[in-house]
Amino acid sequence: MSTAGVTRATLMKDLRMEWRSKDAINSMLFFALLVVVIFSFAFNPTAEESRHIAGGLIWVSFLFAAVVALNQTWARELRNQVLDAYRVSPAPPNALFLAKAFGNFLFVVILECLMAPLFVIFYELRSVGPVWQLVVVALLGTWALVVNGTFFAALSIRTRSREIMLPLILFPISIPALLGMVDATTSILTGDASPNFWIKLLAVYDIVFTMICLLLFEAVLNAE
């Protein structure tokens, strides 16, 4: 059993289950939509003001919406104690982690694709900087959120109030990445500064935390 093979099989299984239940996507969409609409009516910003605040708004809504999906990730494995079936198998532990992280990444990217036009409409957003850089920031930032989120969601599955535990652990450790996402997005939207430093920071953050999560996941999976 190769890591790639088990990762693909687990990812396809998770996608099939999500397609049937739509638990994660529906709750994420509802939450993100709520944030967009409420802030739009509360601030009623001009196009120029929007460019300055949108970076924060976008990532706050994606971060909170992602937490909803992240909590769902392991809930499926806890029902009927299915995780035990994986643990007794010879399948590599990291394949499970990667499949969950890729699944969450996909869910959040889908959410971002659906929400982007709404942000443009509600906040009259027009990017001064190159749009392709926004795509790079979105991909790097999303991976930063889901890789740590998937890991810490796994860490908190055996705690009593895991829905509360996840944001408590995830948000502080995501601060450097969040700063990078918000500042890079704002820099691109306003065209005031180069986002290169923040993009590099996000790339390094992604590499470092992906490695750490892969190194530690087996211990987390088998923790009692």
Place this chain on the structure above:
Amino acid sequence: MIATAQSSPPVIVLDNLVKFFGRFAAIRGISASFAPARLYVVLGDNGAGKSTLLRIVAGLMEPSQGSFTLLGAKRIRDVAHRVGYMGHAPLLYDELSGMENLRYFAGLYGIHDDEVGRNAMRMVGLDPELSRRVGQYSQGMRQRLSLARAVLHDPELMLLDEPFSNVDVRSAREMAAVLGRVRDQGKTIFVVTHQAPLMEGVADEFVHMTAGQIVKREECLRHAAVEEADPSRAGARSG
């Protein structure tokens, strides 16, 4: 025949195994060895440590003290593909059909042939074409599918925790007969159950546990008598 099985290297050797939950000792210094190609039925009251012992042997828990070898290996991951585990819970995804579940779990063992899953379902008396999701299965069907999942990769050693819980008597007897047939193919099976009478016709040995210790091991004479009367069956087991 039993003498042949017992002269083979043991499948499980427990050496002074202890498991604490906080200050409570669930397993209290168990040392024992178990011969291959036999069906062991582990009996005991609630809290006797049966499930804990099974979970330790399956690699789902670390012992607090002591050690054990499984199929000659100290590291369970090295022999994970030779062990099948059926938990107290079904260990199945409610949102998937029976075959989708088995296809996924077979993939974890490097098996990509759907026929293996179909055969496992047929063996436990389920229809592989059943498209209904497991969440809509009856408790008995879940238990059968859970057994199919545990034996899917043709393991040498099966650890089954309460396989007959919430199963009607007829289905439970059918499942016990399936276990007997699997044992006859040379597999070693551990069944933790409260329903000893169901296993009386098929078990080789009853292992009695009380307060975290094995207090009695009892050969099932009735089965030995059946074997002596039927040499072809004994031959099947020694293979």
